[in-house]
Amino acid sequence: MRAVNYNPKLRLQLLLILLSISIIANIFGSYFTRFFIAEITILSIFAISLDFIASRGGMVSLGHAMFLGIGAYSTAILSINYGISPLSSTLSTFIIGVVIGLIIGYFIVFLDGIFFIMVTLALGEMFNAWVFTSDFLGGSDGISGIIRPDFSQIGIDMNNPLTFSFYVILWLLGIYFLLTKITDAPLGRNLDAIRQNSHRISAIGGYTKAYKAIAFSLSAGIASIAGSLYVQLNGFISPELTHWTVSGEGLIMIIVGGIGSISGAILGATVVHIIQHELSNIINWWMLVIGFGFIFIVLFMEDGLWGLLERIQKKLK
Amino acid sequence: MLLSLNNINKSFGAIKVLNNVNIISERKECIGIIGPNGAGKSTLFKVISGNLKQDTGDIFFNNTNITNFNTEKRARLGISQSFQKNSLFPEMTVKESLTLALTHKYNVSFNIFNSLVNNKNINTDAINIAKDIGLSDYLETKSDNLAYGLQRQLELGIAIACNPTLLLLDEPTAGMSPQETKEIIKLIKKLSINYSIIIVEHDMEVIYELAKRIYVLDRGSLIFEGDSKSVKNSELVQQKYLGI
Numbered sequence: 001m002r003a004v005n006y007n008p009k010l011r012l013q014l015l016l017i018l019l020s021i022s023i024i025a026n027i028f029g030s031y032f033t034r035f036f037i038a039e040i041t042i043l044s045i046f047a048i049s050l051d052f053i054a055s056r057g058g059m060v061s062l063g064h065a066m067f068l069g070i071g072a073y074s075t076a077i078l079s080i081n082y083g084i085s086p087l088s089s090t091l092s093t094f095i096i097g098v099v100i101g102l103i104i105g106y107f108i109v110f111l112d113g114i115f116f117i118m119v120t121l122a123l124g125e126m127f128n129a130w131v132f133t134s135d136f137l138g139g140s141d142g143i144s145g146i147i148r149p150d151f152s153q154i155g156i157d158m159n160n161p162l163t164f165s166f167y168v169i170l171w172l173l174g175i176y177f178l179l180t181k182i183t184d185a186p187l188g189r190n191l192d193a194i195r196q197n198s199h200r201i202s203a204i205g206g207y208t209k210a211y212k213a214i215a216f217s218l219s220a221g222i223a224s225i226a227g228s229l230y231v232q233l234n235g236f237i238s239p240e241l242t243h244w245t246v247s248g249e250g251l252i253m254i255i256v257g258g259i260g261s262i263s264g265a266i267l268g269a270t271v272v273h274i275i276q277h278e279l280s281n282i283i284n285w286w287m288l289v290i291g292f293g294f295i296f297i298v299l300f301m302e303d304g305l306w307g308l309l310e311r312i313q314k315k316l317k
Numbered sequence: 318m319l320l321s322l323n324n325i326n327k328s329f330g331a332i333k334v335l336n337n338v339n340i341i342s343e344r345k346e347c348i349g350i351i352g353p354n355g356a357g358k359s360t361l362f363k364v365i366s367g368n369l370k371q372d373t374g375d376i377f378f379n380n381t382n383i384t385n386f387n388t389e390k391r392a393r394l395g396i397s398q399s400f401q402k403n404s405l406f407p408e409m410t411v412k413e414s415l416t417l418a419l420t421h422k423y424n425v426s427f428n429i430f431n432s433l434v435n436n437k438n439i440n441t442d443a444i445n446i447a448k449d450i451g452l453s454d455y456l457e458t459k460s461d462n463l464a465y466g467l468q469r470q471l472e473l474g475i476a477i478a479c480n481p482t483l484l485l486l487d488e489p490t491a492g493m494s495p496q497e498t499k500e501i502i503k504l505i506k507k508l509s510i511n512y513s514i515i516i517v518e519h520d521m522e523v524i525y526e527l528a529k530r531i532y533v534l535d536r537g538s539l540i541f542e543g544d545s546k547s548v549k550n551s552e553l554v555q556q557k558y559l560g561i
Contacts, residue, residue, distance in 0.1 A: 006413075184432040186420040193417050196406045203366070203404070204479045205392030205421045
């Protein structure tokens with residue numbers, strides 16, 4: 001699998017542009033705009049969790065919605081059944097995601113290509129089927145009544161979409177800086193090398209399986225955070241969130257944005273979600289348009305929108 | 318003694334590929350393994366590197382029984398290899414490839430917080446290795462964009478960046494022009510001052526030039542062992558290998 005050029009400067013520039021747009025839109029936008037930005041930000045967190053393992057380790061997961069679900073359901077159960085604060089719930093779901101990701105990763109990271117995709121798909125579908133039939137998790141009705149973090153003591157009203165939107169942006173920034181740090185560090189470079197030539201990493205004494213398991217578990221933890229924030233935004237969780245098509249949409253986002261740049265995944269999530277939303281308001285066959293757009297990008301735009309930005313950057317030099 | 322292969326046997330189905338092979342490599346010695354096509358050279362190379370498991374027999378490296386160690390474990394003990402077909406990181410530059418390999422020498426491959434670009438020791442080492450292998454002018458060139466001969470040099474660079482004790486070189490001159498072959502021979506000669514080397518090669522002239530001791534394989538069995546002069550003069554080798 002191909003990943004975009006290692007270009008930390010463009011990565012930061014793109015993040016700053018997207019951040020500026022979201023802050024301006026958040027401040028001057030309507031109630032709906034703010035809700036929409038929070039939604040895009042959460043999808044961006046999910047997309048970069050997928051981007052991280054696809055570009056660092058070459059692992060394409062079609063079952064990552066399972067971790068989105070683990071984060072969402074854990075938050076719901078922890079905050080409703082056990083009275084744990086929403087912020088602590090989100091932090092706990094990260095740990096739960098990491099641990100489950102590590103256990104699953106230990107058994108599957110040695111698989112390559114299509115085998116890895118199919119096993120993650122099977123795991124995701126098993127989880128989805130279980131969630132649908134579990135009374136404890138509310139079955140097909142899901143769970144409702146999930147609250148947002150309470151920072152009223154310091155004068156912040158999290159039920160205001162403006163503040164909640166900034167709250168999820170802060171989460172995205174924290175995760176972004178963690179992942180860029182790892183990407184630039186030896187572990188990230190080794191993971192990138194595994195994607196390019198895992199055989200050679202073994203031959204120079206690399207801990208191939210351990211690197212991949214760490215990346216997978218970290219990615220699972222990040223997807224869980226996205227799930228946790230998602231239920232806090234909507235106050236509700238249903239099994240549809242764990243369906244494999246959600247993972248598929250995440251993959252479309254990172255391919256559109258350009259795999260491997262982190263900022264590209266955020267851009268991909270933003271563009272795809274806006275197009276999805278706007279088109280579905282206008283036409284019934286919006287999925288067809290998205291499909292053609294996706295095929296166009298795969299065939300004619302190597303490295304997705306990131307590649308386009310890189311070419312613009314070169315021309316401007 | 319650095320490496321010892323004792324009674325190595327390997328079969329693929331009914332075909333015996335290695336038959337009671339015994340090989341010894343001393344420290345800082347360059348030994349060659351030659352043989353006609355199908356002699357079992359590549360299989361032997363894979364058995365030493367851990368890419369293939371022998372049916373019977375033991376392998377000792379630095380007084381450690383590494384018989385059941387996989388490639389990764391053997392590499393960590395100091396057995397490094399360069400491949401017959403270039404096995405590089407195509408999207409990485411020469412410098413990135415070398416710094417990556419050096420993370421294993423410095424034992425920092427699990428580090429998640431310090432940028433590799435800012436690691437002074439690793440970057441200095443990478444530049445020095447690039448100089449040693451003649452790639453100083455290509456530090457920022459992607460591996461995929463290097464000429465074939467330069468890629469072979471980078472193969473060697475990655476292998477030595479891991480700070481090995483033993484270098485396994487599988488046909489290091491394969492596919493090279495005479496001029497490129499001369500360059501790589503010069504480079505391996507330079508490396509042989511500091512490293513123990515085992516070369517598997519079908520080009521006799523390359524082996525004569527580099528190896529102090531040569532093992533001759535034929536149909537999976539060792540048929541001769543000696544220096545280049547004795548190999549050249551051996552009637553058995555000439556009969557079996559050179560077809561004279």
